Amino acid sequence: MGKFQAKLFTLLLFVPIVLGIFGSCDKTPPKTGTLMDFVPQNTSMVFKISDFENLQADIENNSLLSKFEKTTPYLFFSENKILLKNLHPTSQSLFCINTINDSVSAYTFISKQTKNLFLPDSLKNKTIETLKLDDQSFQRITIDKQIAYSAIIDSVFVVSSSQQILLDILKGKTERGDTFKKVFNLPSSNEFTALIRGNKVAINDSTKVAFTSWSALDVAITPESFTATGITLATDSIPQLLNVFENQIPQQNDVSALVPTDALGAVSFTFNDAEKFQKNLRVFRGEKEAVQTTGIFGSVSEAGSIQFNNETAIFIKSIDAALTNDALARFVSAKSEFREIEISTFSEPELFQKTFSPFINSKKANYVFQVENFFVFTETEITAQQIISDFQINNTLKNTSYFKNTATDLSTASSLLIFKLQGDFSESISGFFNAKSGDAIKNISFEEFPLAALQFSFDRNFAHVTLSCKEAGGSSKSVSGTVSEKFNLKLDNAVLGNPQIFDNQNNGSNVVVQDVANKLYFISESGKILWTKNLGAPILGTIESVNISGNRHLAFATKDAFYLFDRNGKEAKGFPIKFKDNVTQPLSVFDYDNNFNYRFVIVQGKDVLMYDKTGKTVKGFGFNKAKSNIVQSPVHIRMGNKDYIVIAEESGKLNILSRVGKSRISVSKNFNFSEIPIAEEDNTFVVITKENTKERISQEGKISSQKLDVGSNYWFAINGNVKVTLDDNLLRINGKLTELPLGLYSKPYIFSINRNNYITITETQEKKVYVFDKNGDLLNGFPIYGTSAAGLGEGNGKNAKNIVVKGDVDRVILYSSN
Template sequence: MGKINRNLFAVLLFIPILLGVFASCDNSPSKTGTLMDFVPENAAVVFKISNFENLQADIENSALLSKFENTEIYSYFTKKNNIFKNLHPTSQSLLSINKINDSVSAYTFITKHTDKLFQLDSVKNKSVETLTLDKKSFQRVSIDENTAYSTIIDSVLVVSSSQQIIQDILNGKTERDATFKKVFNLPSSNDFTALLRGKKEAINDSIKINFTSWSALDINFSSESFTATGISMATDTIPQLLNIFEGQIPQQNDVALLIPSDAKSALSFTFNDAESIQEKIRHYKGETKPIQTTGIFGSVSEAGIIELKQESAIFIKSIDALLTSDALARFVTSKSSFREVEIKSFSEPKLFAETFSPLINSEKANYVFQLDNFFVFTESEISAQQIISDYQNNNTLQNTSYFENTIVDLSTASSLLVLKLQGDLSESLSLFFENDNTFKKISFEKFPLAAIQFSYDRNFAHVTLSCKEVGGNVKKSSEKVSEKFNVKLENTILNAPKLVKTKNGESKIVVQDITNKLYFISESGKILWSKNLDSAVLGEVEEVSISGNKHIAFTTKSAFYLLDRNGKDSKSFPIKFKDEVTQPLSVFDYDNNGNYRFVVIQDKEVLMYDKNAKLVTGFGFKKAKSSIVQSPIHIRMGSKDYIVIAEENGSLNILSRVGKSRVSVSKKFNFSSIPIAEEDNTFVVITKENTKERITPDGKVSSLKLDVGANYWFTISGNTKATLDDNLLRINGKLAELPLGIYTQPQLYKINRNYYTTITETQEKKVYVFDENGKLQNGFPVYGTSEASLSQGKRTTNLVVKGGADSVIMYSM
């Protein structure tokens, strides 16, 4: 059985909403003269109501409960039922629900009788008649299409939709279960409490779940939420699943760190004594033959199952991953690797069902892999890859706002935790309304998460339930970062992938492998073309638009390439060189009109070409006095253009468009690899000694010694500046302190008039994206192993980064 048993979810989740679920019987007659004495036998759920009219108004204002307005049971709590419309109790009331058969239920309303409780004098379309059976009299009341039976016993009014129930109550056949009396008499200051009987639910042909005897839940709801807290009690006289947690100390539930945000549901249970819980599960199932223990669970504190879109996955959380890994060693064989996570085949796929059924029933634990302290068992490698991707990308339940909104109601530790996601509630709840097609059409899209939690404590369990509507300020998982594709190349990737744009606005990826093959990949992950080059691309490819068509331009050590979107060489390209090209290509477009100038550096030599592959003869700076140490850059200040060229001897040449000296700089600089930039109408040089040198347009130099580390980096674009000093990232002066690690140089990208900074931690393989205010963007960090490139695509903002050694990942924001 590959999926989580749906009936088990129905038993555990939403038991307080309607017709709950659990069974026990004890015949010890008692009469105290309280409302409890008139609860009919075998009630499935009994509601204790302090103020009936206030409750009716609250229910009608609840966004969740109003979805049940076309169901019969909803009418019991509202004025849509003409019988209830005319009930006006002034003290506590009870509403009991009995299931007559699979498709019919009956209600019984119990409250102290008063003169104005049930007045029908002014009611139209009514009939009232007195019936007498076995010398017991009661009334049949009909108002329009609603019919009920009523009687008054010891100043208590009892109204029921079932004549048989009224007769049974008159004959003393009432609920006498001892556990029911205990939960009924529990102190509560809440206005609305549900008492729920346990019942057996079939897991399969041979196993039925008998979870508990009775539960008492104080229910609270607003227009946006439904929560409940209380206790659940099992009995020792018959096997009940809740008792498997006896003697176990509830442990911390961490499964939300693992659950993909698009999963359908999950079940987690915890224990501190693996042998004890396994023994109690065997006792619950009536098994006498001891199971062969593997030792795998001795270092485990949490286990459970996650239902994905198509398959299910089993997980265990270890308190000592090395011990668990050693215990698993004889059952696993290395199969494959994904994002540097080893996926292994598992030789005991039925182990979990044999050990933990009915909590886990899957017999398809075919593969296993480790994520920190989690060991995850999946049916297929595809499911394994999905979970690994979502975990590394932080695309898990833990990182959603609706989980943050729900977790405040829950304890950090519990014995049993059940989660339903994606508003996938109808199938569980419809078990209570098997013939109600209207109910099955209810949409719970605005309730993306419901959680119920049991924490065992002596001979009972604390119960907490939470279900909340997504408000306007709550992020859905679809609004976060999602992985569009992960494409694998033929060989190891040589450089970080780069995003470029095509004429129609789509993002394309340019990347090169170690055989020097250049790939052009679409926004959907399709390799459009590849091209064998003579050597590695120097620096990054540059985007240019020639005759209205997008091209990419770059240099290798021996050639200058200009390729169209189909990978074809432009006319007269490539330009081949005898002498080695020593710097990445520089591209200047002085007036933003497509009249490009391409600058190729060969040690000291400066070659400037136009888009037709012709040398620009009017550029006068042909050769430097020493080796050029950076690609020349173009800076515009006011109405003037400046071309800046740095030499190994420390000279800084600041030239005009035609290559003549425009600013005379007498000072020599020990240039670092940080490109020269423009800031506040000055030229900025960051030296190897981490001195910030400012040069004004008239050649004046001022120096500032920076109090920074050896790995300092500086970049600026427009009015946005980003600096990195070890793990201290500052964007426009605002500090974003990163975890300690080894980081790539921060990169600035302009998207829709806003600037974003990308940076990657290469040890933990995490990619971060910050806005210009230093705020980390929703959904980050994600998995990646190189510098990340950002671009506005046709419909979404896209980010591309190297994944594994030979794979490229694209994310959409």
């Protein structure tokens, strides 16, 4: 019970700590004849407790409150534990805290007198004395040198650690303010309600301002969470910040979509009438002259700040970005571009502090950029780049599982929303304890509580309040899908084509990419350029990864050569093979029996050249020349125990050959071949023509045609048991339809990683990269930023994947996802 009492006191302090609310005084007379009659004057907190035993169990099992065992409040209660553990209320009781000075607090317990409420006869080492002072009679109880004072008044039992407080109660000096009575008498079915005198709220780490008068919160405690909901009241007699939201309709809070997951906190406030809101703030600050904002905030509905370790960023969210841009134009000068987003200097760095103080106190809004409807102002260009990067890869609070868990407690729209992240409570909490407790608090780790949220929604002359602090659990501190940026590398020149992942088996994966100067880069997972090669011409198609003598090699062709490099950039013996005539199709690689006995196929117009892994011409392949130009890279297809080599000609002829190049199936029909490679589906050869006709050829040469009801941007891909089609913005994966946002999409690609299949597709206008699994489900954390088709490969760790894309025109980005 003593341990419980210590946790109870911690709880009593924890509620106002997270709210940042306490202190104030309200004085008025009469009497109601209820427990409320005996609440001490100037009390800081009153707790209405319906079931003392249930509350005890809840608090002892709460992992957050259990962290405070070494703080002074525990010592305070342990000194009185014998008395407190012998209180057995059977009906509602009140527990009140009065702050005597910075290091001393006093408690008062109030309950209806019942037969077994307090049984001192069972106590050892006790002394009970009846005293009379100022014509008031009361008892002094001494147990093991610890003293408390009690009295029974009108069938109400009162015990306090302070003699003066008990005497004041006996003389009728109790809490009788009208606002207090309002919150005390609010109906509640909750077993535990906290009434908190609220004079100040911590808007940020450096600012605590007069906010409200009293709050009434229904507190819910589970082993993994601490939540509270209720209302808070302000008065008009003194300036209180809550009143600046008068006549403002709470708007939607979207800041969670902007806050990086490594931020320490964020503040969001909303308004529907910027002019009235600014006027209310000036009245609160006692100012007469208006700050000239040239209409910047006329189309803004949400504003606030994001706190980092050494910097504060400011944001505004516009309902009409064009209007806000126009209003900002005279204050900005373009400075640089990062990931196709312009970062400009801002000439009025103190504007937000002058306009929105005390909500915003930063005077260093030096840079500005826009992402969607957010305009973000930062102290440094580096912070601007980091926020842009995190936003584009969805590495933001909104995408975390712990935010989604907390969001179930919050309203989508509110007047004021305060986030504390990274379990960064210690500095804020330590100030509410005396000096002895400070170090104990600072040494407490709150990492398993990555988010605390406090929300106020103004409604007439009061506000709804929600507080939520939940334990995250094992792996939920990372971004949903755990997408993270591994590197963002600037090349010497603009990127050419699509970057690729090159898997090195046990050596991890690398990135291979070519620039417009035809330089080939081989890059480590950490972004280090391991080697480069000047090729003299663009690579045709994709680079193939092949296993030569147990080591991975890069195989590809340019218009005049066939290259084979090992992972150290060394050319394989016999390579490169140079050609006088132009190579006209990307390299084809066949591995008939999956035994690394490769056949490499080069196409030069009508001619077909086949090489082995030593660079020698394969003898005995009978198909050396087509009758017309070959329009696709030759394809190897295996059906049952038969191998087929398929070659499509410009004339429309389809050659289906055996391994040795002899005709294996005679095809009687000519086709108008599109760019979609010929594939195998249900033991038939599939040709998608330029007219969007699907032609099926059986192994007996029978042909069936199906006119596809699709648009011009159609693509068909199949790999084993995974089939993907794209019709404009309609993506189907194994029959499951996903209607993507309207846009311009790259062709979908299928990748096989650790026996799992994934599909990538990029919207090139909005620069969003999507990754789906074979069931057609979008992976958590996607879409992410990218301007090209994405390459996938194995990452470090179980189920880890690396994703490579082009970023800005000369940049390559590698992401990691679990």
